[in-house]
Amino acid sequence: MLFRQLEYLVALSRERHFARAAQACYVSQPALSEAVRKLEDELGVPLVRRGRKFESLTPEGERIVLWAQRILADRDALTDEVDALRTGLSGQLCVGSVPTAATAVSLLTEPFCTEHPLASVRVLSDLRSEDMLRKIQDFEIDAGITYLRAGISEKFQVVPLYRERYVLLTGTAIGRPGARNATWAEAARLPLCLLVGTMQGRRVLDEIFEMAGARAEPEVETDSVASLFAHVRTGRWVGVVPYAWLHVFGVPRGMRVLPLVEPDHTVPMGLVTTVREPGSVMARALTELARRTDVAAVLERLPTDSLTG
Known part of the structure; x- marks a missing residue:
C-alpha cells in the first residue's frame, strides 16, 4: 500500500x-x-x-x-515535526473561521507568523460552523474559530477566546435620535439586513430575538458580514453585527452603532482543534499561542464614544 x-x-x-x-x-x-x-x-x-x-x-x-x-x-504531522526539530516550524498553517469571527483570526495569525517566520498561513474565513468542524475532523484544516456550543468540547480540543456580543449598525437617520442603545424588540421592527438563515451566526441572532419575544424578518439576507456593512451604508437598512468587527472597521462615516440590550446576551467563541494526539505540529503551536493571547482584551479596545458614531 x-x-x-x-x-x-x-x-x-x-x-x-x-x-x-x-x-x-x-x-x-x-x-x-x-x-x-x-x-x-x-x-x-x-x-x-x-x-x-x-x-x-x-x-x-x-x-x-x-x-x-x-x-x-x-504522515504530514510526522514530516512537520521532523522539519520543526531540524529547522524550526515551517510549512503551512490552515485556519478556518465562521464569518462573524473573521476579524479575530489575525490576532492569532500575526503573532504566529512572528514566532514562526518560516511558516505560512492560509485562512478560510467564510465557513459554516458545521463545515469547519467536518474539515477539522477530516484533517483538511488545522484549526478553526467558531461558536462554542454545548457538547463541542467532547469531540474537539477547545481554547476559549472571547465572547461575541452584538450591536445595531444603522444610518444616522434611522432609529431614535440621541439613543444610546436599542432593544432587540426595537431592532426587529426596523428594516433589517441579516446573515442568511443557514449560518450559525444567524441562528444565534434568531435565538436572541426569540428571547426578547420578537421575530426578525429581514428584507435582505447575505452570507457576508462585509456585505452587511455595505447594505447598511446605503441608508436604507440596519444590521446586527458582532462588536468584534468594529475592531477593524470602527464605525464607518455616516453610520452609528448602538449596543443591543434586553437581553444583554453574549456567545462564547473559541479556537477548535482535533483531540487526536500528537496531532498537527501547526495546530499545537497555534493552540499554545492562543492560550497566552488575550484576544478579548484586544477586541474591546475601542473608544467609548465611538459607539454612537
Missing part, C-alpha cells in the same frame, strides 16, 4: 468525480483509476461503485477513507 493510493482515494471521496480527482492530484485519470483498483485488490474489498462514471463509494470505501485521512494526516 502506497501513500499515493490513499491520496487518490481521499481525493476521489472529496471530488466525487474521477477526472476532477485526477486533476486535483496532478495525474491522469487512468493513472488514478488504476491506483484505486490496485488498492481494492490489496485490501480485498470494493471501494468504489462504478457505472459509466463514478457513482459513489461503497460502505467499505467510506470506512477506508476515514483511515486514509488519518494515515495521511499522521
Whole structure:
C-alpha cells in the first residue's frame, strides 16, 4: 500500500468525480483509476461503485477513507515535526473561521507568523460552523474559530477566546435620535439586513430575538458580514453585527452603532482543534499561542464614544 493510493482515494471521496480527482492530484485519470483498483485488490474489498462514471463509494470505501485521512494526516504531522526539530516550524498553517469571527483570526495569525517566520498561513474565513468542524475532523484544516456550543468540547480540543456580543449598525437617520442603545424588540421592527438563515451566526441572532419575544424578518439576507456593512451604508437598512468587527472597521462615516440590550446576551467563541494526539505540529503551536493571547482584551479596545458614531 502506497501513500499515493490513499491520496487518490481521499481525493476521489472529496471530488466525487474521477477526472476532477485526477486533476486535483496532478495525474491522469487512468493513472488514478488504476491506483484505486490496485488498492481494492490489496485490501480485498470494493471501494468504489462504478457505472459509466463514478457513482459513489461503497460502505467499505467510506470506512477506508476515514483511515486514509488519518494515515495521511499522521504522515504530514510526522514530516512537520521532523522539519520543526531540524529547522524550526515551517510549512503551512490552515485556519478556518465562521464569518462573524473573521476579524479575530489575525490576532492569532500575526503573532504566529512572528514566532514562526518560516511558516505560512492560509485562512478560510467564510465557513459554516458545521463545515469547519467536518474539515477539522477530516484533517483538511488545522484549526478553526467558531461558536462554542454545548457538547463541542467532547469531540474537539477547545481554547476559549472571547465572547461575541452584538450591536445595531444603522444610518444616522434611522432609529431614535440621541439613543444610546436599542432593544432587540426595537431592532426587529426596523428594516433589517441579516446573515442568511443557514449560518450559525444567524441562528444565534434568531435565538436572541426569540428571547426578547420578537421575530426578525429581514428584507435582505447575505452570507457576508462585509456585505452587511455595505447594505447598511446605503441608508436604507440596519444590521446586527458582532462588536468584534468594529475592531477593524470602527464605525464607518455616516453610520452609528448602538449596543443591543434586553437581553444583554453574549456567545462564547473559541479556537477548535482535533483531540487526536500528537496531532498537527501547526495546530499545537497555534493552540499554545492562543492560550497566552488575550484576544478579548484586544477586541474591546475601542473608544467609548465611538459607539454612537
